[in-house]
Amino acid sequence: NCQAIHRTLAEAGLWMRVQHGHLVICDGYDHNQTPVRADSVWSLLTLDNVNQLDGGWQPVPTDIFLQVTPTERFRGRRMESCPATDKEWHRMRTGTGPQGAIKRELFSDKESLWGYSISHCSPQIEEMITQGEFTWQRCHELFAQQGLMLQKQHHGLVVVDAFNHEQTPVKASSIHPDLTLGRAEPQAGPFVSAPADLFDRVQPESRYNPELAVSDRYGVSSKRDP
Structure with a gap:
């Protein structure tokens, strides 16, 4: 819920409010810091x-920093230089995912393998499941493409x-809650490992780069080398 988002941001010394019809993220320590659009x-x-x-x-509680003791704080010159990625949203909705991932990306501007997997694969997995098209082969091919x-x-x-x-490795259930043997096997049958020739048949469109800045994803010229 919204309070979970407020608490996670507060752990990083940040808070969120509505401004001109949009959510913005503010520095809890420096009120002179210009807020940034949350999206x-x-x-x-x-x-x-x-x-x-x-x-x-729900508005942030006025005593949020009494409820939550920040473990980190933004120390850069501009908040825009240290964005998080798309995927912490998933942890807010499901309660799963590596602890502190949003804080690592906010402060290091480096995308995690979890964040990369969430942003590149989670929506497609959800679509496959929703349309009743989930199979182990399709799932392996989807991941291989990334x-x-x-x-x-x-x-x-x-x-x-x-x-x-x-x-x-990243727990598959932190990328999508249905990626567990207990939930997936009733629909797709017993788990089948990826074939040895998977990457002979599937050319990756993208690859995870641990040195890639999260903010590069939002640049006009951002690109991942396959």
């Missing part, structure tokens, strides 16, 4: 979307960087 920081963070949450839009692989690990599923095995 420029995080494309799904719009007033319309927040109003669809349980309870809709340079990722879905794998079974222990008793669950993880998403890995297909080209850099040093990257820590």
